[in-house]
Amino acid sequence: MSLTPRPSKHMPDAEIYNRMESRVRSYCNALPRQFTRAQGAWMYDDQGGRYLDFLAGCSSLNYGHNHPVLKQALLDYIGRDGVAMSLDLFTEAKAAFLETLESVILKPRGLDYKAMFTGPTGTNAVEAALKLARKVTGRRHVIAFTNGFHGMTLGALACTGNEGKRNGAGVPLADVSHEAYDGYFGPDVDTAAQLERRLADGSSGLDAPAAILVETVQGEGGLNAGSFAWLRRIAAIAKRHGALLIVDDIQAGCGRTGHFFSFESAGIVPDIVTMAKSLSGMGLPMALTLFRPELDQWKPGEHNGTFRGNNHAFITAAAALEHFWKDGNFAATVRARGTLLQTRLESMAERYALTTCGRGMMRGINAGSGERAEMITRACFRDGLIIETSGADDEIVKVLAPLTITEDELNMGLDILENALNAAMAAQFRVAAE
Numbered sequence: 001m002s003l004t005p006r007p008s009k010h011m012p013d014a015e016i017y018n019r020m021e022s023r024v025r026s027y028c029n030a031l032p033r034q035f036t037r038a039q040g041a042w043m044y045d046d047q048g049g050r051y052l053d054f055l056a057g058c059s060s061l062n063y064g065h066n067h068p069v070l071k072q073a074l075l076d077y078i079g080r081d082g083v084a085m086s087l088d089l090f091t092e093a094k095a096a097f098l099e100t101l102e103s104v105i106l107k108p109r110g111l112d113y114k115a116m117f118t119g120p121t122g123t124n125a126v127e128a129a130l131k132l133a134r135k136v137t138g139r140r141h142v143i144a145f146t147n148g149f150h151g152m153t154l155g156a157l158a159c160t161g162n163e164g165k166r167n168g169a170g171v172p173l174a175d176v177s178h179e180a181y182d183g184y185f186g187p188d189v190d191t192a193a194q195l196e197r198r199l200a201d202g203s204s205g206l207d208a209p210a211a212i213l214v215e216t217v218q219g220e221g222g223l224n225a226g227s228f229a230w231l232r233r234i235a236a237i238a239k240r241h242g243a244l245l246i247v248d249d250i251q252a253g254c255g256r257t258g259h260f261f262s263f264e265s266a267g268i269v270p271d272i273v274t275m276a277k278s279l280s281g282m283g284l285p286m287a288l289t290l291f292r293p294e295l296d297q298w299k300p301g302e303h304n305g306t307f308r309g310n311n312h313a314f315i316t317a318a319a320a321l322e323h324f325w326k327d328g329n330f331a332a333t334v335r336a337r338g339t340l341l342q343t344r345l346e347s348m349a350e351r352y353a354l355t356t357c358g359r360g361m362m363r364g365i366n367a368g369s370g371e372r373a374e375m376i377t378r379a380c381f382r383d384g385l386i387i388e389t390s391g392a393d394d395e396i397v398k399v400l401a402p403l404t405i406t407e408d409e410l411n412m413g414l415d416i417l418e419n420a421l422n423a424a425m426a427a428q429f430r431v432a433a434e
């Protein structure tokens with residue numbers, strides 16, 4: 001079946017949304033259609049429009065929309081009245097997920113982690129990680145990084161860099177400092193050396209940290225990819241200074257960079273790992289905090305939450321691990337798609353002396369300004385491509401296509417992006433010439 005995007009021209013009747021839904025909504029402002037159906041890399045609206053999805057639920061749909069294997073597993077489970085919601089009770093579905101996580105993911109990678117089901121959002125997995133690190137070390141201070149994004153509840157928000165997000169807190173966001181991420185001051189400044197110096201110096205004013213919290217590739221913060229060497233040095237610094245290394249793999253994990261965990265190719269083993277977004281594989285809410293067994297110093301119920309037993313998510317998560325991760329074929333395909341993506345983005349960027357960023361299948365093009373990036377994403381949407389921006393000034397046009405996308409579909413979307421970029425650059429040259 002060969003599809004091409006066919007965007008509809010009609011705006012939905014937004015009356016119900018304007019009347020009833022808070023103004024806090026945001027993605028829908030840039031993508032004003034009413035969607036009805038989604039399959040694979042495609043979304044369909046109620047006017048007959050169809051769109052290629054290069055947003056993929058912000059990387060919460062790495063296996064595309066309604067993957068047939070995951071969907072069937074869930075339909076079967078519901079069909080036999082499987083337990084839907086179970087707090088933290090033992091269920092067949094939870095056992096199956098834990099066994100699959102252990103045998104398909106952790107054991108083959110030589111990783112020994114305990115799994116903690118938190119409330120079902122990424123930010124809750126981060127809250128649990130922060131609480132645990134502070135509890136185990138007896139320290140308060142946490143080191144996060146410039147442009148880091150870790151969620152919107154107060155503890156995770158304190159670790160988030162973005163001013164607009166932080167301003168929503170309404171209370172002081174304390175006990176976190178934001179050190180410079182790799183490349184923050186340009187390629188010639190060694191930010192790991194700066195951090196080491198500040199931590200080693202008892203008069204630097206930097207308190208001994210409970211944890212260093214890092215994304216290997218900063219998803220919301222502009223697709224900055226920490227080099228493997230830098231990540232290894234951050235891991236060593238954490239160890240040397242008695243801090244726990246937390247890798248927030250909520251966006252970069254679940255295969256997005258070409259390996260199940262984004263830190264695998266850096267050769268580091270975090271003390272704590274947070275996961276959410278694509279973990280359930282089908283967009284169902286589910287989050288997990290993994291940590292070294294010795295760190296499991298929780299008292300029963302010390303961090304809990306009603307929705308820690310989303311069995312529908314356990315079913316699809318186990319099916320996803322089983323289907324995609326039992327051997328290396330899927331990861332190899334993801335890396336091949338990532339290379340294609342990189343090649344095409346670089347050739348687009350070169351033409352206009354722009355730069356690219358990211359790793360694997362989370363890559364983008366720095367449009368130079370938020371205004372130009374928006375011009376590009378708007379033009380893409382008019383041509384049937386759903387694509388968003390990221391970065392401090394929303395200047396990065398970010399490709400987060402499903403990892404299951406075919407080569408033809410990926411090229412089709414990138415053709416649309418290329419046309420939009422060419423048009424945006426031509427429009428600016430016209431303005432400049434006038």
Ligand SMILES: *Cc1c(COP(=O)(O)O)cnc(C)c1O
Nearest residue numbers: 121122123149150151219250251
């Ligand atoms: C999305 C995200 C979060 C927050 O997850 P939610 O489910 O939105 O709470 C945390 N960290 C990273 C790296 C993310 O991309």
